[in-house]
Amino acid sequence: MDYDITISGGGIAGLTAAAAFAQAGFSTLVVDPAPPVTDRDADGSDLRSTAFLQPAQGFLADIGLWARLADHATPLQTMRIVDAGGPEPEPRVTKDFDSGDISDKPFGWNLPNWLLRREMAAQLGDLAGVDFRPGTATTALFTREGEARVSLSDGSRVTTRLVIAADGRNSPMRQAAGIGVRTTRFGQKALAFAVTHPIPHNNVSTEIHRTGGPFTLVPLPDHDGMPSSAVVWMDDGPKSTQRMRLTEDAFEAEMSERACHVLGPLKLASRRTIWPIIAQEAEHLTGQRLALVAEAAHVVPPIGAQGLNMSLKDMATLRDLAVASPVSLGDAAMLDAYARARHADIRARVAGISALNRISQMSSQPLRDMRAKGLDALYAMAPVRRSLMKLGLGAGD
Incomplete structure (x- = not known):
């Protein structure tokens, strides 16, 4: 053998x-x-990032990998969910899920795939x-x-x-x-890239829902002296493909608006990559x-x-x-x-x-309103909120 x-x-x-x-x-x-x-800047590098949740980090530590990764990892202390599904692209419901509610550790740690x-x-x-x-x-x-x-x-x-x-x-x-x-094909594609922004992320991962799919900002270490985040922007396939063709200035303006300016104007800090969602x-x-x-x-x-x-x-x-x-x-x-x-x-x-x-793809205004109300209701029930956070970490499996 x-x-x-x-x-x-x-x-x-x-x-x-x-x-x-x-x-x-x-x-x-x-x-x-x-x-x-x-x-990072080589052709073909994977510009997505991976958030290792608590059980995954424990496994990496067990097999001897975490000691090599820890110094490069950005902790994810808070998961922020923003519903921006109103007539204008602006936050109307913002809820923070803090890992301190269920653990003395962060939810996870984020690292660039490359x-x-x-x-x-x-x-x-x-x-x-x-x-x-x-x-x-x-x-x-x-x-x-x-x-x-x-x-x-x-x-x-x-x-x-x-x-x-x-x-x-x-x-x-x-x-x-x-x-x-x-x-299952959703008709979506995801743009993945890195950005810098003037407002610090403070180890908060922010998922902004409007229509077509979430726009997610995940904390990274500072880049060129500026706060930095990895972005995954999901939307209908043709829209994502069209955005790949935009000039850098036009793309930055559109992504900053889609991010509701929660971290200020976003600047591209990498090339753009695109992935089908299934x-x-x-x-x-x-x-x-x-x-x-x-x-x-x-x-x-x-x-x-x-x-x-x-x-x-x-x-x-x-x-x-x-x-x-x-x-x-x-x-x-x-x-x-x-x-x-x-x-x-x-x-x-x-x-x-x-x-x-x-749910994140919902485009009709009544359904988007229901999504916002559902987020409000779930967050208001503390036992349910804590149970959802534990489920997301894989507790009880």
Whole structure:
């Protein structure tokens, strides 16, 4: 057997999985067709950011990654929800969900994706038992009861006890295993970029609802001496595509208005990138000697920092099962246990986040008024408010 575990996909999810299993003592191969882009201004760098919620941060600490990431992380102390769905783009309902109501820690910590890839790839270089091959893709999968054989784009073939598909929403390993997906398309695209602004964010993540989808400002470290935030701007696909073509001055004027000037005039601090918004679930989480994780298993709209945090639950569950019974790594009983442990949570969160996204898309004024009243009512009920915050962190799963 060449490796205990072969991970298809070297994005944030795949690199995290590699660190987790190598730290647990399993020989691990991780491959990805593209080398990680680890410079903010390089072509192809991922300008989105990831908010690691409390349970995810705990997992990263457990596998030795957090010590490398902590100095780069911006704490998210408060989640601010703004409804700006009136006739004019201005706040009419603003509610702050403070993590101090339920914990002595922040809700989470935000880091740029390009930096995560840089630090995670460096961490793998310090770990024994990891073979990281950027620029190499998985091309075929053959499984039998006792092992899997994975063909690679460099012409080699490896044998392994478990294949982890962390290779994205169009996962080659999922397709090779013949596992289908259920996909919901919302007709939206998200613009992702970084901005600077004159008003400090004070570690507040702000989600502004108007129509078409939320405009979210997530705190980042200062950039060029100015407060900075990562932005995800969701809207109908044609509108987002049109905004990609705007001049920088026109784009800054439009995004500042859409942000209701809550942090003052916004200035672009990066190039713009655009992403389609879908929800997706794999029909099965496992195949013979194969486990699906992250976007190979589930995709959700970027609301409430749920996407990668769901993914880290996948990995923590797999890691715990592997550590509890190393001799069972990759066998049918272990994979069945993984599917049972993750199925209900994934199904509930994909459905819940999809519903929230539909609400955020509301365009008719009466429905937008209902959304504002609903936010007011939920916030007014303190026990409900605290329960929602705990649910968002994954408490009770």
